Structure formats: C-alpha cells, structure tokens
Amino acid sequence: MSRTPLPRPTLLPGLPRIWRTPHTLQLGLDPPRAVLLDLPEPRAAGLLDLLDGSRSERLALAEAATFGMRPDEARTLLDTLHTAGLVVPAQSLFPPAMPERLTGEAAALAYSATTTSPARTLRRRASARVVVTGRTRLAPAVAVALATAGIGHLHPDLTGPVEAHELPGSPLTPADLGHPRSQATASALRRAAPTTETRPVRRGAASLVIHLGEDHPTALSAISHAHRRRPLLTASIREGKVLVGPLVPPSTSPCLNCITLHRRDREPTWPLDDPWSSPSGPFKAGSLLLESASPDAGEVGSGIGPGRAGPAAVVPPEPCATATLLAAVAYITAEALTFVDGNTPETLGAEVEISRPGTFRRRTWSPHPACPCTRRSSLPRRP
Structure with a gap:
C-alpha cells in the first residue's frame, strides 16, 4: 500500500449514489467532487457501507470479500475515494463525544472549502x-x-x-x-x-x-x-x-x-x-x-x-x-x-x-x- 492506512475510514455522509450502468456507480453530484466507480459487480457497492468509521481500514478491506471483491479491487476503490476526498479518518470528521445532532454539521464542514478539519472546527465551537x-x-x-x-x-x-x-x-x-x-x-x-x-x-x-x-x-x-x-x-x-x-x-x-x-x-x-x-x-x-x-x-x-x-x-x-x-x-x-x-x-x-x-x-x-x-x-x- 503506497499510503498510510486510514484509521477508521469514513465515507462523507449524504453522498448520493446513482447507478449509471450495472457496473458503474456515480458517487456524489457536485462536479468537482463526484466520482465514477467501476465495480466488478453491483453488490460490491456494499463496501461503501463498511466505511462508517466503526472499523479499521484493514478490517474493512478484509470484509470486502463478502461482497465479491478481491483485496486489490477493494484497495483500489478505497484509494479512489480517499484521493477524491470522499473518505476521511473518523477522528478528523467527528470529535469524541460529539452529539449525534451535529452529524450533518460535520458533513457540511467537510464539503466546504476550508482546510480545517470538521472535528477541529466543532471542538473550537464546543x-x-x-x-x-x-x-x-x-x-x-x-x-x-x-x-x-x-x-x-x-x-x-x-x-x-x-x-x-x-x-x-x-x-x-x-x-x-x-x-x-x-x-x-x-x-x-x-x-x-x-x-x-x-x-x-x-x-x-x-x-x-x-x-x-x-x-x-x-x-x-x-x-x-x-x-x-x-x-x-x-x-x-x-x-x-x-x-x-x-x-x-x-x-x-x-x-x-x-x-x-x-x-x-x-x-x-x-x-x-x-x-x-x-x-x-x-x-x-x-x-x-x-x-x-x-x-x-x-x-x-x-x-x-x-x-x-x-x-x-x-x-x-x-x-x-x-x-x-x-x-x-x-x-x-x-x-x-x-x-x-x-x-x-x-x-x-x-x-x-x-x-x-x-x-x-x-x-x-x-x-x-x-x-x-x-x-x-x-x-x-x-x-
């Protein structure tokens, strides 16, 4: 792996999912951020649901096999999402003990142009x-x-x-x-x-x-x-x-x-x-x-x-x-x-x-x- 593994990778909340073909999934609608994902089969999109911040990257990649993905395919998908800024470490998105009501606020901050992490901004507000x-x-x-x-x-x-x-x-x-x-x-x-x-x-x-x-x-x-x-x-x-x-x-x-x-x-x-x-x-x-x-x-x-x-x-x-x-x-x-x-x-x-x-x-x-x-x-x- 050419990059440092993400601790508890988290997919940004609220991203629309649009199937363009049976094997092509568009994630997001905003042109600067949206990506097209080529999947080996439709059920491979289940990997996205594993990126909820509750598991390590290693565990998420291991569980991708249950959706018919080889380790290299799962890793390529995760690299694509990380490069597009759609997957971030959980600790940079949500500060510890953050009220659940602030999930939408954290996601909106992640979508903004600021370079400060949502977690840091929310800690400052708190x-x-x-x-x-x-x-x-x-x-x-x-x-x-x-x-x-x-x-x-x-x-x-x-x-x-x-x-x-x-x-x-x-x-x-x-x-x-x-x-x-x-x-x-x-x-x-x-x-x-x-x-x-x-x-x-x-x-x-x-x-x-x-x-x-x-x-x-x-x-x-x-x-x-x-x-x-x-x-x-x-x-x-x-x-x-x-x-x-x-x-x-x-x-x-x-x-x-x-x-x-x-x-x-x-x-x-x-x-x-x-x-x-x-x-x-x-x-x-x-x-x-x-x-x-x-x-x-x-x-x-x-x-x-x-x-x-x-x-x-x-x-x-x-x-x-x-x-x-x-x-x-x-x-x-x-x-x-x-x-x-x-x-x-x-x-x-x-x-x-x-x-x-x-x-x-x-x-x-x-x-x-x-x-x-x-x-x-x-x-x-x-x-």
Missing part, C-alpha cells in the same frame, strides 16, 4: 462562550441557531417578557408569552440542543458578544467592549430591514462609535451620544454601562439582569417580514460562526443591510480619526 444580549425578536432564533451549530456555551442575556409579535419565525412558543425572554430562550435552547450550557459567562471570558437591538447608546456600547477587549457583533431591525455589523474584534477598528461619527460628519444633526467627550471622561462614562449589570449576570451587556423585565423592556412590534427575519438570522449566525471558527467575517469593518432574502447591501467604514478606538490598544483592560 469550547466557545457566546453571549446574546438585547431585546429584539432576532435574539431567540440566533441563540438557538448557534447552539444547534455546535456552540458549547451560549448565555441568553435578554431583557423583558416575551410578546405575541415576537413568535413568527421564532423558536419560542405561545406558552412562553409573558415569561422573561432569557428564561424562554434558555428553555428553547434545552429543547434544541440539550448539551448546551446556558449559565452566565464569567466576566471577560466571552468568545463573542452579540448585541441585538438598539437599546444602548452607540458610544457607550463601544466603550464597554473596548474596555474589556471582547469581540462584539451587533444587529438590529430598522423599518423592515435588518442591519448587521460591524463585527469588532479586540483592538480592531472601526467600531460602533466610528460609524456614528461618520454619520455625524455627513449629517451634522445626526444624534451623537458621545461620553468620550463628557466632563467625567471616557472611563467613568463607560463604567456606567459596565457596572450596571447585576453581580451574577456574567457577561451582561443589557444593563438589566437576566429574566428581569425592567421599566422599558416592553418592545413595540418590530416591522420585519418573517422571510427577511429568517434570512437575517441565518446571516448573523454565519457571521458569528465564521469568527468563532477563526476565519474572517464579511462584517469586519462593515455593515450589511438585509432588505429581503437574497438582497444585501454592504457598507464599509474606516476608523474615524476622532474615535478613541484607534488608540484602543493603550486603554487599560477592565477586569
């Missing part, structure tokens, strides 16, 4: 700690989507009670009406992804904070996350559209405040909530947001502890078509996973406007010279 904050109807769906994609620790820090207008396109149910959003979303997470941890994240330990909605002054949010060096992705519903971004990693600009300042330059009357220029100074202003969270709230960005409605937590109906909402949920989830997986999101330094499924408008922004985020690396880190 160790990630993501906090979803805000009080918009986007939040429960984004939280559940991330958990079902393999995020291991997802804390929903959502304010206010669940209302009827939030249910379309949401994982929440009529039984959740009137209950705190955080609790209802945590219940939805347990239903969809029972192994996901939902408790508060220790301060400073979040892999990513996703703030959904516009219930914070922009500059205050920018200051809060700048102090803690924690990555932030924002999204909000605005007049039937969903605005996503920018995603601001630690020590990277432009930030939320940069966008506000750019808009202020274009429109002098644009509202500017700028605590950086307040007499009390940026750190004191920023601490109003940082210290407003309850002591046990973890990586809270809302200023109101989980499950607490708060005096202004009732959200008016958000005008957004269900199809647009679901398209935005998919995009936000994809951007968050791209970042957690160690790749470059489209919203890095950009804001994407989703007006309907398939219709996207991307705006890029540069760091604003008046925003202190350009000097963020010199800011003291908050504990």
Whole structure:
C-alpha cells in the first residue's frame, strides 16, 4: 500500500449514489467532487457501507470479500475515494463525544472549502462562550441557531417578557408569552440542543458578544467592549430591514462609535451620544454601562439582569417580514460562526443591510480619526 492506512475510514455522509450502468456507480453530484466507480459487480457497492468509521481500514478491506471483491479491487476503490476526498479518518470528521445532532454539521464542514478539519472546527465551537444580549425578536432564533451549530456555551442575556409579535419565525412558543425572554430562550435552547450550557459567562471570558437591538447608546456600547477587549457583533431591525455589523474584534477598528461619527460628519444633526467627550471622561462614562449589570449576570451587556423585565423592556412590534427575519438570522449566525471558527467575517469593518432574502447591501467604514478606538490598544483592560 503506497499510503498510510486510514484509521477508521469514513465515507462523507449524504453522498448520493446513482447507478449509471450495472457496473458503474456515480458517487456524489457536485462536479468537482463526484466520482465514477467501476465495480466488478453491483453488490460490491456494499463496501461503501463498511466505511462508517466503526472499523479499521484493514478490517474493512478484509470484509470486502463478502461482497465479491478481491483485496486489490477493494484497495483500489478505497484509494479512489480517499484521493477524491470522499473518505476521511473518523477522528478528523467527528470529535469524541460529539452529539449525534451535529452529524450533518460535520458533513457540511467537510464539503466546504476550508482546510480545517470538521472535528477541529466543532471542538473550537464546543469550547466557545457566546453571549446574546438585547431585546429584539432576532435574539431567540440566533441563540438557538448557534447552539444547534455546535456552540458549547451560549448565555441568553435578554431583557423583558416575551410578546405575541415576537413568535413568527421564532423558536419560542405561545406558552412562553409573558415569561422573561432569557428564561424562554434558555428553555428553547434545552429543547434544541440539550448539551448546551446556558449559565452566565464569567466576566471577560466571552468568545463573542452579540448585541441585538438598539437599546444602548452607540458610544457607550463601544466603550464597554473596548474596555474589556471582547469581540462584539451587533444587529438590529430598522423599518423592515435588518442591519448587521460591524463585527469588532479586540483592538480592531472601526467600531460602533466610528460609524456614528461618520454619520455625524455627513449629517451634522445626526444624534451623537458621545461620553468620550463628557466632563467625567471616557472611563467613568463607560463604567456606567459596565457596572450596571447585576453581580451574577456574567457577561451582561443589557444593563438589566437576566429574566428581569425592567421599566422599558416592553418592545413595540418590530416591522420585519418573517422571510427577511429568517434570512437575517441565518446571516448573523454565519457571521458569528465564521469568527468563532477563526476565519474572517464579511462584517469586519462593515455593515450589511438585509432588505429581503437574497438582497444585501454592504457598507464599509474606516476608523474615524476622532474615535478613541484607534488608540484602543493603550486603554487599560477592565477586569
């Protein structure tokens, strides 16, 4: 054998099988990946069923004899599949103790163009700690989507009670009406992804904070996350559209405040909530947001502890078509996973406007010279 034997060879799940002739089997439909297999007889296709990751290559080749294949024929078939990337070692596809619900996710990652193995990506997601904050109807769906994609620790820090207008396109149910959003979303997470941890994240330990909605002054949010060096992705519903971004990693600009300042330059009357220029100074202003969270709230960005409605937590109906909402949920989830997986999101330094499924408008922004985020690396880190 000219190559190293594969430990527990596994055929990628979900490959269509199409018989072209009684002895020719097409495996896969995507032209760059599909292969034609010449088999000595139709029952030789049974070898494919042995490649399920439960046996060594040596054992699989030995058992191929039961399907009428000689050892050299079975080895040639396995070599062809391995060269085409359709057979991989089991440990590179599935991490140990992976929930069965993630089999499809692992297979999709294997089909993607990334060079990172699915198992490594899923291990990275399993160790990630993501906090979803805000009080918009986007939040429960984004939280559940991330958990079902393999995020291991997802804390929903959502304010206010669940209302009827939030249910379309949401994982929440009529039984959740009137209950705190955080609790209802945590219940939805347990239903969809029972192994996901939902408790508060220790301060400073979040892999990513996703703030959904516009219930914070922009500059205050920018200051809060700048102090803690924690990555932030924002999204909000605005007049039937969903605005996503920018995603601001630690020590990277432009930030939320940069966008506000750019808009202020274009429109002098644009509202500017700028605590950086307040007499009390940026750190004191920023601490109003940082210290407003309850002591046990973890990586809270809302200023109101989980499950607490708060005096202004009732959200008016958000005008957004269900199809647009679901398209935005998919995009936000994809951007968050791209970042957690160690790749470059489209919203890095950009804001994407989703007006309907398939219709996207991307705006890029540069760091604003008046925003202190350009000097963020010199800011003291908050504990």
